[in-house]
Amino acid sequence: MSSLQARVLYWFRTDLRLHDSPALHAALGLNPEVFYPIWTWDPQYVFAHRVGVNRLSFLLEGMQDLSLSLTACNPKTKLHVVRGPPQTVVPALCKAWNITHLVYEKDTAGYAAVRDAEVKASVTKAGVQVVDVLGHSLYDPQAIVDQNKGNPTMSISSWITASNKLPAPSRPLLPPPSLPPPGNTTLIPFSRKDHPVANGVDVNEDDRETVVTCYDTLAGRDGDFSIPTLEELGLPPATTSIRGGETEALKRLEAYCADKAQVARFAKPKTSPAEFDPPATTQLSPYLKFGCLGSREFLWRVRDTISQWIMDQNGNKNDDTTKHPENLEGQLLFREMYFAAECAVGLPFGQIRGNAICRFIDWRLQNQYDASGHRIHPRPLGDAEDEERFSAWQDGRTGFPWIDAIMRQLRQEGWIHHLARHSVACFLTRGQCYISWERGAEVFDKWLIDWDPCANAGNWMWLSCSAFFSMYYRVYGVKSFPEKFDKTGKLVRKFCPELAKFPDKFIYTPHLAPVDVQEKAGCIIGRDYPFPMLDKKVEKERCIQRVKAAYALGLYGNDAAVLNGSAVAKLKNADSPNATNREASEGGANHHRRKRQECHSKDGLPTKRTRADGTIKKYLVQK
Template structure:
């Protein structure tokens, strides 16, 4: 560790980036510091119990994600303690995280503040408040970008001030990401005097007051940097698997041993550095003769992540339909009864319901499972606004990420990026292709566990005698389908076609031809992309 001036006090403010490895903010804070204050502020916006929520947790986060965060904080504290430091856990002041940070900066006489830059709207407003206070107080501020491979603002600047709206154009601009910070520390500067501050222990989920959650299933994914690095190492040990990885070729019904790395939650919370992961994958590639390439490869998935971060950062109102220039304006239906049936896993379609129950219990499901339920809610069957589904995913997914979640919902609802609305996931045959026996359904919907294989995806077609033998009467023990898929999907296609036609007429009435409905004209100087090329990208999406 470098020689330090005893009077110099630095704060590293953790939010995401809950790790020690490849953490430029931590690295900068420790350099030249006589005292180091590693701080995390518990945010009531995400943690305060909400009795009115559809499932245990807060209004913004389900229990699974809260648990993952707390585990990650506990692991970070343990890793800091091994370096002679600790995590200083604070309460927000009057529900304001920024106020708590500003007060600590003043009370602890901090000379330098370091934190990882964040591009989400909520974070930008919070960070501006803290930065303005720090600079007005003569405190040095360093906020490096390390949550993504690239700096979104730099990509946008290279593209003439506009975000690239296709994966290909993004890749052409981005180049190779910078090297991670690989220096390992044997110790950190000691924690300075915190005065009268109440320093909290990392609470348990039970201590946060979410009511009786004793029956809540504990997800198989434990939070923290230690687990992230273990999972990454385990995944990369199988060099053949890494070399042949192709995102479309996963099994969405595999739950005991998921068909992906399941590193997305660790990337979301910054327990794992995307740059470090990227360069570790490159090390594997250098040791094999042949390997897959983006967009389907493992590195391709990290590039998809950065693509959505960049587009979201450069697109006003990215998280909504209205006022979003890259989003199709579609007159979605409002039907609370159908929406609740979808949210709660009570649509009567076992494949859809099992996925939503897995989401509710585990906070995670395979990317193709996400595709299925998103399509069903929006353009496939129910024609309900993608923002409604986005909010459910945002609350329940442990890997919920503002940029990627919104980007995926825009994509899967055919509101942006992908426009082949005629391609619809069947709520019956798609899952059956991967899991003909219905093991996935039997696990997450126990009432159907004795339903014969030939009826497991369509239990309403089973004769009453079969239903009785399986101890599951459709309409009583398990719901009847809320819609007829064949009829509903035809209606959805019709309404999507009308919305697209209306959108084109509104934007350029003199140039619209019926044949153009099957093509996407890319804005902001991007090249035209045919449906076939966009369809390939749909198969290779994006975040899980």
């Protein structure tokens, strides 16, 4: 490179912020003459990755907020969005703008790690220096794995032991007061054919109302590197009330920490999954996910708030604080634990096949692979009853109000409380439906605003007792669990409005309400809201026996029997001593089906109901 002074291309990704950014600090430390803040609008994310409108909207708002903050630091700059694959766009920009240094925040997980390796190799070959700096996590996941003898961290205590040997997280860096300007931004001789947008599968096709136009140009319709819009993605407006951006993240952190007692006494298992306005936890996960909030900013703000609580302005001492893992700092440690676990396992972390830490359990509707081990997409349909149970779970029409309310909240808001995630994940997998955690993780992937490849797959493995946690006989009740937090059914009344007028007594079990109660509530079970789709007691027992058999066999995702497809047959053999249990539970399930049919005509609508006085009333169904 002829230029003496550095010319920096700063590639923003999941670090949509100016505060607490070690990578940005490193870039500015090069004292560059020009500084180009860019974003590559990757077609992989738009077409090949499941992502719903709420997460995209949150991301676009985060980009807009960042762009405004960049302009506030230098009126000549903003976020420059180039629409194409980073693997071709970044090397081309380096060449066109005579870049000496490519700087970005390191990402160690999933597709991002593979993408970055490709980009890094390509620009390094062209003589550009790459500066990739850690910042998304408190610790370097690879360093944790190294300290853990190359193994994934499978518990908070193993993670703490490994992290104790590493430097503690520093205080957050301040945002820069000013920024150097970008240089010439011409894109000549860029052309779309050099930055192809594959015309293959669009996994988000069902969400689109119109065609995708965001790739018609490389730098936006007016050639001004504009941030794409939902309309250009062919999508309708978002439904979430959660707004994106660094400004909003800092405002929320400030507001949460204003209540010092709330921060100091935070005990995750005691926070209520039934609260939503405001929620009982910080709801900062989407901001941490997209880097609108730095993890050191979060950590130190919490620590400082607790210090102020322990010794207040008047010198009064308070020792009423909680400890990790249940306190707020402990929550960040779970995040770190999953980063390090994923880092050790690699891409198979998101699936069963090839995943060294994931127990093999013969879940229904697992991913399917061809003879050469490639995943079959779309997955061939499974057993009709399993498919129907999965769809009902996803759509929030299982007939279990607690489960349905959570799934509807997830779809509408893109965020649900941790224990709500526990409830629906347990229900789908080992609790009731015996459906693969891979299916549930895929739905979360699409609908969660805070979706993260490490936290999502890691927590799904935890909840399904496939890894991290093994007490498969402890199953969340669909009535008893929510009742511990809220006997009035607030969440159900909000997200299943058809049940809003049921008395508290029946809010989690409306199918048990006598017919006159249903009539008074304006909601007939089986017509206006579904009858429970399964017998929870029978299915729970059945799931426990099946998981027990899988544990006894002791296979993991990377065992030969799983890779060559013989594991299911092995499990059937191992399971045979439990045949009597299975037959007994089949009997129970059939009894439930009969009960359900008794209350329904052929088209699934109700035919008769029990009155409060115990007499039966024939119910004439109006279609």
